[in-house]
Every structure is written in structure tokens, then in C-alpha cells.
Amino acid sequence: MKLRIDSTRCQGYGECLPPAPGLIDLDEWGYARLLVVDLTDDQEAAARAAVDACPNTALRLER
Amino acid sequence: MTVTVIHTPSGGPAPVLGPSPDRVEDLASYLARGGYRTQVEPEELLARVEAAGLRGHGGAGFPTAVKLRAVRDGAGTPVVVANGEEGEPGSVKDRWLLRARPHLVLDGLLRAARITGADRAYVYLSDHAAERSVRAALAEREPGLAVEVVRTEPAYVAGEESAVVRRIDGGPALPTAKPPRVFERGVGGAPTLVANVETLARTALLAASTGRSGAAQTVLLTLSGGRGAPVLTERRYDTTLRQLCATHRRDEPSAVLMGGLFGGLLPLTVLDLPLERSRLAEAGTGLGCGAIRFLGPDECPVSVAADAVDHLTAESSRQCGVCVSGTRALRDTLAALAEGRCDADGLANLARWAQGLPGRGACALLDAAARLASTLVSGFPELVDDHRRAPCQACAATPPEAGRRLRVPVPMPVATAAASAVANLARPCASAGVG
Ligand code: SF4
Ligand code: SF4
Numbered sequence: 001m002k003l004r005i006d007s008t009r010c011q012g013y014g015e016c017l018p019p020a021p022g023l024i025d026l027d028e029w030g031y032a033r034l035l036v037v038d039l040t041d042d043q044e045a046a047a048r049a050a051v052d053a054c055p056n057t058a059l060r061l062e063r
Numbered sequence: 064m065t066v067t068v069i070h071t072p073s074g075g076p077a078p079v080l081g082p083s084p085d086r087v088e089d090l091a092s093y094l095a096r097g098g099y100r101t102q103v104e105p106e107e108l109l110a111r112v113e114a115a116g117l118r119g120h121g122g123a124g125f126p127t128a129v130k131l132r133a134v135r136d137g138a139g140t141p142v143v144v145a146n147g148e149e150g151e152p153g154s155v156k157d158r159w160l161l162r163a164r165p166h167l168v169l170d171g172l173l174r175a176a177r178i179t180g181a182d183r184a185y186v187y188l189s190d191h192a193a194e195r196s197v198r199a200a201l202a203e204r205e206p207g208l209a210v211e212v213v214r215t216e217p218a219y220v221a222g223e224e225s226a227v228v229r230r231i232d233g234g235p236a237l238p239t240a241k242p243p244r245v246f247e248r249g250v251g252g253a254p255t256l257v258a259n260v261e262t263l264a265r266t267a268l269l270a271a272s273t274g275r276s277g278a279a280q281t282v283l284l285t286l287s288g289g290r291g292a293p294v295l296t297e298r299r300y301d302t303t304l305r306q307l308c309a310t311h312r313r314d315e316p317s318a319v320l321m322g323g324l325f326g327g328l329l330p331l332t333v334l335d336l337p338l339e340r341s342r343l344a345e346a347g348t349g350l351g352c353g354a355i356r357f358l359g360p361d362e363c364p365v366s367v368a369a370d371a372v373d374h375l376t377a378e379s380s381r382q383c384g385v386c387v388s389g390t391r392a393l394r395d396t397l398a399a400l401a402e403g404r405c406d407a408d409g410l411a412n413l414a415r416w417a418q419g420l421p422g423r424g425a426c427a428l429l430d431a432a433a434r435l436a437s438t439l440v441s442g443f444p445e446l447v448d449d450h451r452r453a454p455c456q457a458c459a460a461t462p463p464e465a466g467r468r469l470r471v472p473v474p475m476p477v478a479t480a481a482a483s484a485v486a487n488l489a490r491p492c493a494s495a496g497v498g
Contacts, residue, residue, distance in 0.1 A: 004240075004242070005240075006240035006425065007240065007382075007383035007384070007385055007386070007423060007424050007425045008238075008239070008240055008382040008383050008425050009240075010383070010384055010385070011384065012384055027385065027419070029384065029385065029388040029389075030384075031384045031385045031388070031423075033385075033419070033423065062242070
């Protein structure tokens with residue numbers, strides 16, 4: 001699975017950070033930056049939680 | 064006002080410029096040169112495109128055969144688009160091509176439609192003169208396929224492929240996030256070929272040629288900078304930047320702005336590089352849309368970088384937070400450097416943004432801004448250092464003005480009597496929005 005971000009949708013709420021600290025990071029302006037794109041099996045649950053946490057559906061999982 | 068000079072290299076091949084680049088080529092002249100005529104099976108033409116190593120001339124330089132195949136093999140009936148929206152301020156070749164040789168582009172578009180199995184085609188542009196020329200060409204010859212002309216407002220990102228698709232679908236000409244790429248899901252959800260007009264012209268030339276052809280061995284270039292008139296020319300890929308610069312003017316430049324605003328700002332050590340894509344890529348740059356600016360002795364690379372990033376900041380479509388904040392931060396820091404008030408933190412920031420920002424926007428505009436900053440800092444360390452100590456007079460004389468200096472006027476080919484008669488019959492430009 002791949003983790004994707006639609007930068008046009010990221011509003012910098014930072015809600016995605018707590019569920020997936022090793023996968024996402026916030027830049028100096030508060031926008032999400034992906035640290036990992038190709039997910040290992042054991043990263044998938046955290047990534048899914050981050051996707052669900054984003055209030056603006058900026059994050060997406062992709063096969 | 065300066066006028067752009069069209070320069071046909073003596074002795075060298077210039078298949079796209081053609082024998083009379085300052086005149087509009089009407090149907091009769093195009094037919095007389097073998098246009099539209101040759102019957103080439105789609106498979107055969109695709110093989111020629113591949114064998115010739117044709118790549119996209121819009122900027123990204125993607126192999127054309129790979130793109131054609133992906134569109135052909137996608138799910139649904141494909142759509143093909145001739146992309147003539149030239150957003151780079153330093154490039155004029157696409158608008159010149161549509162103005163002067165509309166049939167060559169349409170021929171290539173129709174052949175691309177046959178290769179991909181498309182049942183609809185579009186010509187996408189913003190230039191009024193180009194639109195008149197394309198409409199006149201369509202009126203001169205029934206294309207045998209639905210071809211619609213779609214006009215957009217000129218903007219730096221309006222020619223980006225996802226923006227093209229969004230505009231044709233009736234939306235704003237703004238990029239969308241990838242994936243999906245337009246070859247998977249484009250106009251109306253169909254697999255879509257968005258091909259630069261020069262790429263299509265070269266496809267048509269490959270169809271018209273027999274045996275070994277030079278159709279993919281040259282590239283259209285827009286040269287500018289310094290005091291001389293800008294130049295539109297066509298050269299072989301083995302031409303060096305030094306030879307190009309000599310075409311353009313006599314004095315030694317102070318730096319080279321490559322690939323429109325996409326290839327960064329390079330020191331003179333690159334002058335002996337040829338235009339070959341692989342060699343430029345090794346040097347960390349690229350030809351992009353073929354626009355090259357040789358900075359004059361009175362132009363400072365720092366102020367040009369600040370001006371170019373100022374232009375990109377103004378042209379950001381402001382959809383991505385990171386692009387709005389990132390371009391502004393880069394611009395402000397470069398402007399501070401030009402004014403001699405950038406501290407060590409500012410320089411460290413530039414280096415960090417240069418590393419971290421590319422790839423983060425929905426389109427490549429942010430990457431271009433980051434590359435301008437990174438190539439300035441890495442290619443001109445002493446100059447950058449001097450700017451931290453004392454204000455630079457050249458920079459003071461040329462404060463950023465959103466890239467206005469970088470703009471090159473488009474040559475206006477003259478219409479022959481026959482072509483202008485048809486142009487007058489064609490629908491007037493003003494009444495034509497989409498379609
Ligand atoms: S929660 Fe969503 S909008 Fe907020 S920073 Fe994360 S990705 Fe961006
Ligand atoms: S990266 Fe910038 S220019 Fe590109 S879509 Fe995002 S906001 Fe617009």
C-alpha cells in the first residue's frame with residue numbers, strides 16, 4: 001500500500017500526526033509531509049488511522 | 064520594442080521551423096511539402112516514434128511512445144489534446160508554431176488520434192493569434208474527426224496536464240493531485256493524451272519521412288538575455304550551450320537560466336554541455352520547454368533568481384498550502400539576499416527548503432522555485448557570500464518584478480493572401496470561449 005497526500009486539500013490541521021507519528025510530520029507552516037510513501041504491512045494500521053483522522057480527506061491509501 | 068528574431072541555422076536541419084518560418088503555412092503549402100498525405104499504419108508510426116526516441120517538448124520530456132501506448136491501452140475510448148498553452152514567460156516556440164504551422168500540428172494530432180484510437184481531439188491554447196490560425200486551418204481542411212478548440216486564460220500552470228483536462232471538462236485551468244495521471248483518467252474520465260504541439264509536429268514529420276529521419280534530432284529553442292534581441296531557433300541536440308550563446312550574442316554571459324524556470328540557474332561551467340537530455344540531467348538540469356536565458360553582464364544571478372521566484376510566487380494557483388507558504392518564503396529570502404540583508408539563518412533555510420519542498424505540491428511549480436534557490440546557492444557560492452556582506456548594485460537596479468524582464472515577445476508570421484481570406488471567414492476569436 002502507498003500513502004498519498006492531496007496537497008490541495010491539506011489545511012494543516014495536524015490531526016493526522018498523533019495516529020501516525022513515524023509516517024507523517026508537520027512542516028514549519030503546519031502542513032503534513034509524508035515521511036513514508038510505500039508502507040510496510042505493520043505500518044498500514046497507523047496510516048489508515050491517519051487517513052481517518054484528517055477532517056479534510058487530504059490523505060489516501062492506494063494499492 | 065524588441066522583436067524576437069527567427070534564426071534558421073545555416074546548413075543544419077530545421078524541420079519544424081521549415082523553409083519559411085516568418086510566413087503562415089496554408090494548406091496548399093503544407094500539402095506541397097508532403098503534409099497529411101503519407102499513409103502510415105498507426106503501428107508503423109508508433110514504431111518510428113519509438114525508434115526516433117521522440118520525447119515530450121512541453122517540459123517533462125517523457126518518452127512519447129510510452130505515453131501513446133499507455134493512452135491506447137487504457138480503459139475507454141481515448142481523447143487526444145494538442146497542448147499549445149505556453150506558460151513559461153521565456154518561451155515562444157509553441158505559440159509561434161501554432162501561428163505559423165497550424166497544419167503541421169493538426170496533422171500530428173490526427174495521427175496521434177489514430178495511434179491511440181481516440182474519437183475526439185482538442186487544441187488547447189490561450190494565444191489569440193494562434194487560435195485564429197488554428198481555426199483557419201480547420202476551416203481549410205475537414206479533419207475527419209471532431210476537433211474542438213478550447214481557449215484558456217494564460218497562466219503559468221494552465222498548460223500543466225491535469226489543469227488542461229480540468230479546463231476542457233469545463234472547470235478552472237488548475238492542476239489536480241496525482242495520481243490519477245491524465246493518461247489513466249483525463250477528459251471526461253477517458254484515457255487522455257495531452258501532447259505538446261511541438262511533439263505533435265515532430266510526430267507528423269516522422270509520418271511524412273521515409274527511412275531515417277531527422278524529425279526528432281532537433282529541438283525548438285527560445286534564447287534570451289542580455290541586450291540583444293531574443294532568438295527563436297531550432298538546433299541539433301549535439302549543439303553546445305556555448306554555440307547557442309554565440310548565435311544569440313557576442314559577450315560572455317554571467318549565468319544560464321535553463322529550461323524556462325524549471326532547469327535552475329547555472330554557472331558558466333555548463334557552457335560546454337550539449338543539449339542532450341541525458342547530459343543535462345547528469346548536470347542536474349534540463350531543457351524543459353527549450354527556453355534558455357543567457358544572463359547579460361549587467362544581470363546578477365541573485366536578482367534573476369529572486370525575480371523568477373517572484374514570478375512563480377505570483378503564478379502559484381494557491382491551491383496547496385505548502386506552495387503558498389513555500390514560494391513566499393523562498394521569494395522573501397531571495398529578495399533579502401538581493402538587498403544584502405540575508406543572514407546565516409536565511410541561507411540555511413534556503414538549503415533546507417531546496418531539499419524538502421520538491422515533490423510536495425500538486426504540480427511542479429513549487430519544485431521549480433526550490434530548484435532556482437538550490438542551484439543559485441550551490442552554483443554561485445562566492446557571489447551569494449558577497450551578497451551577505453554588501454548590497455549589490457546590479458540587484459539594486461533590478462528589483463524583482465514578477466518575472467516581467469523574463470518575458471519574450473512571440474514572432475508574428477505573416478499570412479499569405481489565401482490564408483488570411485479563410486481566416487476572415489473563420490469564427491472570430493472574441494466569440495469563442497470553450498469550443
Ligand atoms: S489532518 Fe489532514 S489537513 Fe490536517 S495536516 Fe493532516 S493531512 Fe493536512
Ligand atoms: S503546487 Fe502550487 S501551483 Fe501547483 S497546484 Fe499546488 S498551489 Fe497550484
